[in-house]
Amino acid sequence: MKDIVENIPTYEDMLEAHERIKPHIRRTPIRTSNYLNELTGAELFFKCENFQEPGAFKVRGATNAVFGLDDDQAKRGVATHSSGNHASCLSYAAMLRGIPCNVVMPSTAPQAKKDTVRRYGGKITECEPSTSAREATFAKVQAETGGDFVHPYNDPRVIAGQGTCAKEFMEQTGGLDIAMAPIGGGGMVSGTCLTLSTLAPETQIIAAEPEQADDAMRSFKAGYIIADxxxxxIADGLLVPLKERTWHFVSNHVTDILTASEEEIIDAMKLTWKHLRIVMEPSSAVPLATVLKNTDRFAGKRVGIIITGGNVDLDKLPWTLGA
Amino acid sequence: MKDIVENIPTYEDMLEAHERIKPHIRRTPIRTSNYLNELTGAELFFKCENFQEPGAFKVRGATNAVFGLDDDQAKRGVATHSSGNHASCLSYAAMLRGIPCNVVMPSTAPQAKKDTVRRYGGKITECEPSTSAREATFAKVQAETGGDFVHPYNDPRVIAGQGTCAKEFMEQTGGLDIAMAPIGGGGMVSGTCLTLSTLAPETQIIAAEPEQADDAMRSFKAGYIIADxxxxxIADGLLVPLKERTWHFVSNHVTDILTASEEEIIDAMKLTWKHLRIVMEPSSAVPLATVLKNTDRFAGKRVGIIITGGNVDLDKLPWTLGA
Known part of the structure; x- marks a missing residue:
């Protein structure tokens, strides 16, 4: 028996979100590579959300939340905690609407991500790099500012916004056998489930996770949320645990969760940089890493992979650090 | 008085080339960045030829030459000398048609470029890294194989092929005030001149060159070809001199040639990786480097920059070498 969860977004919420955010986001292009197709035996399509202006898919959910606020709340702005891209994207969306944005970030977040938040006018409060510390610091900041809390993924407005990516992906490719995204808190995977369970229920949804942060895979197998x-x-966008709304989608609609080691993630990242010639984060390389180690499962299939973000410290690339 | 040069391609040759190569090349997307627009004061459009399957615009001219061969010559294949991308792209085009390709490359060419040639079945003969050594070694290889010589840029089929990029660029942007490309041998700049002098004669054509390989700029000012x-x-795609057919276009249609230092090129390269989130070669960063140091000239203009290639050794990025 499933728990009853309130405020689960609907397919209609996703359609409304798409109309709301279209003027503010990019319809990102699809990249393909004959070389990667030959290497994997699959037909791979990569949706380049790293090409969003602030460099990540999270601009979709953030923009949906910010532009859905009524004028009174908008004056007090928004607030969040995030390992990076949600913070940048919420700051960006707030800047577009001209309202304040307060963010709590772990002190260990990449410098590139902190720089981006500040460039968009977001105010950062740093905390220790643990989920518990992050949530405690946030409660304080949120009480002080009165900003509307836009959770990085456990928010129906955010999940509906992320779901617009899968809608574009199906329109641009004409259909997929398998849709893949990395899973941390599960916002993009949930949005993908939300959209595809109505639009293309025959499309499998496979999430990909680092072995060293495999709490979603363990949750999926156990049947309840396990949080580390x-x-x-290295996949610093995937450190956070599932919450009840993303668990709702993951437990009901995800086909499987596959994992990859740190070395496999780095290899897949370098391979993508070399053959797709795009700059993306380690987190975005996890799906391809799992395809490369499970080629039998993907051979002959049309596989769509969401490249979730492209904010990375160019001075600290994993293969130049001897990692 | 201008010299009379034979076999100058026409606008109709470019249109025919486009029809011939369309099934084999990608119509590459345009990238934009609000951040780079604000930084420069210009409206910048980047045409991502690094997204061609073999990673460079040169697939256009190479494919035009290879698929224009009659069946008898096709059996003997093609041959060329190149600092890298033309070699990869000619090998790729020959592979698509299933014919032999012999290439002479400088021993100092980046490993990534050699790997790419071999992956496409091209046979490499190495030579010393000078124009004179390259031409001598090539004469020997060409005599032995009987392959049709496809010069990397001083070939009317190649220039007509490269001109198809500017045609797409104008279609995709709806028009530009200024079109920019880096200049080495001048193949892409010549193709751009060929196309725009008919299609958009009001569009300025500005070439960009490294200070440390500024022979095209000195030629342009002197009124005759100066070859080093x-x-x-660091812009290893731009080491070769102009030849008579590219000089024809450069001397007749180019508005200006601007230069940038090695440091300016590296800065512009890193800026592009960070904000456009694309992997591109140092050569492709030269136009943006010249825009950044001449912002008055470009402010308020619609400026199209051709990102010429994306084959780069990821283990030897200039900013990780302390360059």
Missing amino acids: DAPKT | DAPKT
């Missing part, structure tokens, strides 16, 4: 407090992985 | 034998620059 401070996992360590 | 072995210039040194």
Whole structure:
């Protein structure tokens, strides 16, 4: 028996979100590579959300939340905690509407992500790099500012916004056998489930996760949420645990969750940089890493992979650090 | 008085080339960045030829030459000398048609470019890194194989093929005040001149060149071809001199040639990786480097920049080498 969860967004919420955010986001292009197709035996399509202006898919959910606020709340602005891209994207969306944005970030977040938040006018309060510390610091900031809390993923407005990516992906490719995204808190995976369970229920949804932060995979197998407090992985966008709304979608609609080691993630990242010639984060390389180690499962299939973000410290690339 | 040069391609040759190569090349997307627009004061459009399957615009001219061969010559294949991308792209085009390709490359060419040639079945003969050594070695290879010589840029089929990029660029942007490309041998700049002098004669054509390999700029100012034998620059795609057919276009249609230092090129390269989130070669960063140091000239203009290639050694990025 499933728990009853309130405020689960609907397919209609996703359609409304798409109309609301279209003027403010990019319809990102699809990249393909004959070389990667030959290497994997699959037909791969990569949706380049790293090409959003602030460099990540999270601008979709953030923009949906910000532009859906009534004028009174908009004056007090928004507030959030985030390992990085949600913070940048919420700051960006707030800047577009001209309202304040307060964000709590772990002190270990990449410098590139902090720079981006500040460039968009977001005010950062740093905290220790654990989920518990992050949530405690946030409560304080939120009480002080009165900003509307836009959770990075456990928010129906955010999930509906992320779901617009899968809608574009199906329109641009004409259909997929399998849709893949990395899973951390599960916002993009949930949005993908939300959209495809109505639009293309025959499309499998496979999430990909670092072995070293595999709490979503363990949750999926156990049948309830398992949360790690401070996992360590190069895929710094995937450190956070599932929450009840993303668990709702993951438990009901995800086909499987596959994992990859740190080395496999780095190899897939470098391979993508080399052959797709795009700059993307380690987190975005996890799906391809899992395809490369499970080629039998993907051979002959039309596989859509969401490249979730492209904010990375160019001075600290994993393959130049001897990682 | 201008010299009379034979076999200058026409606008109709470019249109025919486009029809011939369309099934084999990608109509590459345009990238934009609000951040780079604010930084420069210009409206910048980047045409991502680094997204061609073999990673460079040169697939256009190479494919036009290869698919224009009659069946008898096709059996003997093609041959060329190149600092890298023309070699990869000619090998790729020959592979698509299933014919042999012999290439002479400088021993100093980036490993990534050699790997790419071999992956496409091209046979490499190495030579010393000077124009004179390259031409001598090539004469020997060409005599032995009987392959049709496809010069990397001083070939009317190649220039007509490269001109198809500017045609797409104008279609995709709806028009530009200024079109920019880096200049080495001048193949892309010549193709751009060929196309725009008919299609958009009001559009300025500005070429960009490394200070340390500024022979095209000196030629442009002197009014005759000045060739350096072995210039040194990080922009390894731009080491070769103009030849009579590219000089024809450069001398007749180019508005200006601007230069940038090695440091300015590296800065512009890193800026592009960070904000457009694309992987591109140092050569492709030269136009943006010249825009950044001449912002008055470009402010308020619609400026199209051709990102010429994306084949770069990821293990030897200039900003990680302390350059």
